[in-house]
Amino acid sequence: MLQAAEKSGRDPGEVRLVAVSKTVPPDKVREAIAAGLNIFGENYVQEARRKIEALSSPTVSWHFIGHLQSNKAKYAVRLFDLIHSVDSFRLAEALDRSARKIDKTQAILIQVNIADEKSKFGTTAFETRELVSNISRMKNLSVKGLMTMPPYFNDPEKSRPFFVALKNLKDRLSEDLQLPLEELSMGMSGDFETAIQCGATLVRIGTAIFGARN
Numbered sequence: 001m002l003q004a005a006e007k008s009g010r011d012p013g014e015v016r017l018v019a020v021s022k023t024v025p026p027d028k029v030r031e032a033i034a035a036g037l038n039i040f041g042e043n044y045v046q047e048a049r050r051k052i053e054a055l056s057s058p059t060v061s062w063h064f065i066g067h068l069q070s071n072k073a074k075y076a077v078r079l080f081d082l083i084h085s086v087d088s089f090r091l092a093e094a095l096d097r098s099a100r101k102i103d104k105t106q107a108i109l110i111q112v113n114i115a116d117e118k119s120k121f122g123t124t125a126f127e128t129r130e131l132v133s134n135i136s137r138m139k140n141l142s143v144k145g146l147m148t149m150p151p152y153f154n155d156p157e158k159s160r161p162f163f164v165a166l167k168n169l170k171d172r173l174s175e176d177l178q179l180p181l182e183e184l185s186m187g188m189s190g191d192f193e194t195a196i197q198c199g200a201t202l203v204r205i206g207t208a209i210f211g212a213r214n
């Protein structure tokens with residue numbers, strides 16, 4: 001990761017590693033914490049809750065990266081420092097309401113379905129502007145940027161146009177809506193180097209750290 005950042009002329013401090021620990025048992029996560037990793041990404045609220053309670057480390061930050069249902073909003077705001085996967089007004093409203101109850105400003109990213117795939121969650125690039133604009137008025141949410149998961153390719157170069165499109169969308173929205181959108185969550189085990197070249201600030205890496213999931 002450091003090498004990828006340096007190779008693309010970026011300050012390595014601008015890119016943070018989210019270690020994706022879904023299905024990884026708490027013991028292995030504990031080892032990863034001991035080795036110095038400090039941000040973990042989880043996809044399922046129940047699984048994350050058990051792990052976070054078991055590990056309870058004040059130096060570790062937990063991010064939610066999976067599909068979130070509105071009825072889990074109240075748990076999510078208690079557990080996660082950043083939610084990468086907000087993709088609807090309804091979910092945003094539920095998170096805003098739950099965050100207000102615990103007096104928190106919840107940091108979120110908007111998940112964009114940048115390739116407009118039928119099988120994927122996320123707003124279309126077209127709808128993103130209106131969603132970000134509406135959410136920016138919610139008092140207990142703070143939109144930090146955008147997240148995407150492009151179609152899967154064996155060749156990471158094929159992801160590049162989607163990463164570039166997300167970066168351009170973020171820059172355009174920041175300017176048009178006058179919002180400080182800074183985060184770009186993109187890149188996984190197979191394509192994080194390309195994502196870093198395209199401006200990723202958060203890369204979500206699972207199998208390259210923990211090995212294959214069953």
Ligand SMILES: *Cc1c(COP(=O)(O)O)cnc(C)c1O
Nearest residue numbers: 020065188189204205206207208
């Ligand atoms: C599982 C997952 C990852 C990690 O994928 P790897 O290929 O194991 O690095 C990243 N992002 C999301 C949203 C995921 O669900």
